[in-house]
Amino acid sequence: MSTETPIPAERGDFIREIVAADLREGRRQSIVTRFPPEPNGYLHIGHAKSICLNFGIAREFGGRCNLRFDDTNPMKEEQEYIDAIEADVRWLGFDWGEHLYYASDYFEQLYEWAVDLIKAGKAYVDDLSADEIREHRGTFTEPGRNSPWRDRPADESLDLFARMRAGEFPNGARVLRAKIDMAAPNISLRDPVLYRIVHSEHPRTGDAWCVYPTYDFAHGQSDAIEGITHSICTLEFEAHRPLYDWLIDNLPVPSRPHQYEFARLNLTHTVLSKRVLLRLVNEGHVRGWDDPRMPTMSGLRRRGYPAEGITDFATLVGVAKTDSVVEVGMLEHAVRNVLNRAASRRFAVLAPLKIVIENFPEGQVEEVEVPNNPEDPSAGTRKVPFSRELWIERDDFMEEPVRKFFRLAPGREVRLRSAYFVTCTEVVKDDAGEVVELRCTYDPATRGGDAPDGRRPKATLHWVSAAHAVPAEVRLYDYLFKSPYPGADGADLFDDLNPESETTLSGCFVEASLADVPAGETVQFERLGYFCPDPDSAADALVFNRTMTLKDTWAKLQKQGRQDTA
């Protein structure tokens, strides 16, 4: 308890074990990781897994995690994304301190190293076109062929490379390539492109450059410059590791980072691909990157998911090298878990049905005391007005109750939460036979929700006073994709889009205090689920998003019943 060891006691995932061993066996004195997003889109929950891994390791092992933007492709990158990414990482609860970097910070150094490589005869300027380079590359089974420019004198490459930088050539005219092995079974070693000409405004460096390093030439060297010890990336970069190492081996870099790969996160009922997410936005399937149905950080935030739920989820799924698809249910579990603990409870009626308590004095208003969070007594209580006319949930009444339906029905007594027991005495219908109102009586002796004679209703209902409740719009969300595996076995994943992923309810009535819920806070509407105010919400026009429902065994029973009869 008194001694502090930088090495956590419990065994972790395979990467943490490597980190611990490197420390324990003296290969490393301290740990430096990095989260290296490309600012060409918004962060999603898959990135959260990587963020939690990199920042988590730094935190646990007393090290540091840099935030580094991998901004080597000015055609796709924008400042807007840089800003959003920073905000998202912060929101998750991580801090990079002073260590905010950009690969573009290193462009000059990278250029010099490229020159070193040319001088050493390990890189050359190639005049072949992109198509020709592809043809020369060979295939999985056939080796590639050397470019005719491969053995051009270093001086010539040097001159050409300088002129590429000077802007003498158009996009695609020439590239700088590493001279490795055109017959390598690993295709990324067949003289990979190191630099290409891109005449394009860069969000950070403007028009200072018209040659840009490729990912392969920038990433490992950036790691080395920053003293990254463990460069953690996803599985698809595994084949690049030999190239990563080759560059580190052949350049006078100041440190020796190592790359480790883990399986990226996949989730059922959604898609975590920047390309597809971009299409969802651009084609109007959602209203934007922060649409509450999106798996983006900003979408989840707007949906009301607490950051802690997401980081807990990352811990829950672990880190391994097996391609996997995690059931969304696990995310929902993590989120419910923190919300159940922290969210304060309120009353809201989504599909209102009026009840009139005939023996309750007209015009009288009583304030009943309601606990804000039964899970957390320190959250205190609040006063909620109770009167003769109330709204209850339509689903909480059945004229002809089926088996196992415990809620209100003609002649049945239920408890109105924290208020009184009421009994339904009469059902009022309109001409069409629709139930429009219930007449009830209440038992004044049950004030607060307990009967002196100890009788206990089988159901407790939420309610709001008709005269005091405020109207609201509530947006219900469901999975963006109907199929757990959108686009599986060749199907067009856009065919799997769930047309009911968003349902807007108007005419809801909510407790007046709900007008004061601050942005970013998620509350529980008792018995219904977790909800948060949407940015569209205004003082005189409240809008709530349903973050998720409570676990609902009644709904499950109903669903099962439907299946049984079907």
Next chain:
RNA sequence: UGGCGAGUGGCCUAAUUGGCAAGGCACCUGACUCUGGAUCAGGGGAUUGAAGGUUCGAGUCCUUCCUCGCCAGCCA
């Protein structure tokens, strides 16, 4: 087809490196309950991708095979 990687209950992840296959999610049952929530207790579910081999003993080591993923951008 060449290279690389991965296969453990429906899903995710462990297994002290050769010693009784464990935990979480999901599911089911019961208890409790002023949320049909939460909580608590219990339960079902695994030939560890397959077949051989080594061994007293294999998820772990060897051989062969099968399946899946990634790689042929001047994307990352």
